[in-house]
Amino acid sequence: MNLNLPEFHFFENSELRLAYFDEGGRDAPPILLIHGFASTASVNWVHPGWLKTLTDAGYRVIAIDNRGHGHSDKPHDPEAYYPSLMAGDASALLNHLELEHAHIMGYSMGARIAAFLALEHADQVRSLIFGGLGIGMCDGVGDWDPIAEALRAPSLDVVTHEKGRMFRTFADQTKSDRIALAACIETSRQNVSRDDIGKISAPALIGVGTKDDLAGSPQTLAGLMQNAIALDIPGRDHMLAVGDKVFKKAALEFLERES
Incomplete structure (x- = not known):
């Protein structure tokens, strides 16, 4: 577990000041990480070891604190938190960093945001990893x-x-x-329709713990998508699946195929 927190930087989108970290080689393949509800970039990606795992594997790792979370601005209006708006923040961050596209990984709410990013800014998405969210993406949680x-x-x-x-x-x-x-x-929590999820052409890996009672079936979601594979994360619930070694191994193998 790597508890050394990276330095955070800031950019602006939709009149909000948003925080992110950017670690690894500047010429390395970039991956953008989008955390879940009530979490932060550090809690979701640094403490469970993802930052170390991905940088050690040769990736440039970028992670955003979603609006309302972490070091980012925290509006109190529910109208500020539709997934499309938060996907717009992720898109704006890639533009801010002058990156044409990146691999995108999201956990739970972050997976939902990643799906909206793939639908509304498809040219910026090289591949997708959804963690902690299966068919609940479409049917609700x-x-x-x-x-x-x-x-x-x-x-x-x-x-x-x-x-x-x-x-x-x-x-x-x-x-x-x-x-x-x-x-x-x-x-x-706005759902993605089953028709819309079928429009996503980016290669996708969907990982869900076998004891996760929130996410819904990863196999059902994968079956609706054009180019997706499902991963069962053995014996893990919604909270513990995020840092699981089975998930990390599968993610690295998937990224290597798609890089």
């Missing part, structure tokens, strides 16, 4: 309204919803902006 309510509650003491308490506790521990996260969860 359950009722998260209690999470938003828990994040907006005056204190943890009044929160009775189990998953709501979990996210509220996590947000408090990470000193996150709970109101921004509540706004984000309301609109960032």
